[in-house]
Amino acid sequence: MMKKTPFNQIHKDIGAKMTDFGGWEMPVEYTGIIEEHKAVRNQCGLFDVSHMGEILVSGENAAKSLQKIITNDLQKLEPGKIIYTPICKPDGGIIDDLLVYCLKKDQYLLIVNAANIEKDFEWLKDHLLEKTEAENLSDKYAMLALQGPESKKILTQLTDIDLNSLDYYRFREAKVAGVKMIISRTGYTGELGYELYFEPEAAEKIWDELMKAGSDFGLKACGLGARDTLRLEKLFALYGNDIDENTNPYEASLSWTVALNKGDFIGREKLVEIEKNCCQRKLTPFKITDRGMARHGYEIYAEGEKIGEVTSGSYSPTLEQSIGLAYLKNNYAEPGKEIEIKVRKRNIKAEVVKGPFV
Amino acid sequence: MSVKDDLYYSEDHEWVREEEDCLVIGVTDFAQDELGDIVFVELPEVGEEFDKDDSFGVLESVKAVSDTFIPVSGKIIEVNENLLDNPELLNDDPYGEGWLIKVDPADDSELDELLSAEEYAEFIEEE
Secondary structure (H helix, E strand, C coil), X not given: CCECCCCHHHHHHCCCEEEEECCEEEEEECCCHHHHHHHHHHCEEEEECCCCEEEEEEECCHHHXXXXXXXCCHHHCCCCEEEEEEEECCCCCEEEEEEEEEEECCXXXXXXXXXXXXXXXXXXXXXXXXXXXXXXCHHHCEEEEEECCCHHHHHHCCECCCHHHCCCCEXXXXXXXCEEEXXXXXXXXXXXXXXXXXXXXXXXXXXXXXXXXXXXXXXXXXXXXXHHHXXXXXXXXXXXXXXXXXXXXXXXXXXXXXXXXXXXXCCHHHHHHHHHXXXXXXXXXXXXXXXXXXXXXXXXXXXXXXXXXXXXXXXECCCCEEEEEEEEEHHHCCCCCEEEEEECCEEEEEEECCCCCC | CCCCCCCEECCCCEEEEECCCCEEXXXXXXXXXXXXXXXXXXXXXXXXXXXXXXXXXXXEECCCEEXXXXXXXXXXXXXCCHHHHCCCHHHHCCCCCCCCEEEEECCHHHHHHCECHHHHHHHHHHC
8 A cells, every 4th residue: 555645635636747756756746857857947846745754853853963964964953954865884885865953042943855864763762872862753744846047936924934035955844725734945956946944734735826827928837757867967966876875975976065174973984084085986977879768777887898887877858868877986076977878789889977957 | 537439448538540551559548648748659670570469658747757658560661750740649639639640550450459449548538
């Protein structure tokens, strides 16, 4: 039995194609991935992302505990601010990548990947210091992402705060259509956008109000299909595809999220070593110059030798070309290098590019 | 989802149209809708021969890759090369400009094993 978000019936009523995404019944597309993708780049899209997990860490030692668990520096945070960070195992492998919202000095809300909620929750409980607790609030939040250049105009009609004063990676508690929620200026599309967290009981009301407010601005319901092509064009890593417990933040081009100088944290010793010795491989963007598409797991060759595997591959609606990400040996991870991707029975040509694609 | 009356259908969601000197084969409206936006098409070579139910091509949509299976045995006499540069024709007009191949059938009686429009409509109802 797949889990359902509070928007499940709405999706079905408006004709979404549903899919099993990590045990959740989620909309993959409504009218077409390419059309939805373009709506987000040019106008605005509304995504149900309620499958994401919310874990509250609170107590006297909340900050100290998290500083020990995450790789980024919690000192950058104050109430109203957000950071993106991996959490790593002692060997440097990435357990999850998440957002940390500082609610108060002793209260942090962690937004984690749907498939990792239980794993993260257990890891947190095992590593929190005394007088601190973790609470899994995932069922207590509905979550929508409103993404695209028109998102500010749409949301402004419904909220009581001035969105011009809400900077990137900041959030505010506010009302939208009379419902109390967290508005955060974040997203997974690379466009201006907001993520909204609120009580599941208000799901239908908020969806309808946003759709109504967006009707003059080209707002479209968007599914996970467009979410994936949008994030890939911007080179945002997807947990389970591009990063997992067998990859470290350095090879995943996430070195900016590792604060080696902040003091001790889980994985630090190993990450110091990795940073010093450099990685053997690097997460690298490529575009396909032949006809065809690369998919997760396809093998990559150059000069007859296997040099890596595709971690994400899709079609870029903006470039009208196939694009992807792969871990490549360092000497091939340079823009301009020609590589070949094994697609079923044949090899197709691709080129390493600098990225992001858009 | 549209199902056209004058065609034969397979359970793999291909349609077959009888013309005077050949059979025209494509994928159904149901199939293109399931796949979503199709962005690449791989077609066989003219002259290639296939047995019924062999994979003869590949349709690649943004979200998935799917083989196409030939509903009758025969030899390829023409492929719709227009699709290589305009794969969206498959989404826009699956029974018309989105046709895939023309086949010289090896055994006309194989057509009798395919579904009628009515049977296919029932079949996709259950899918």
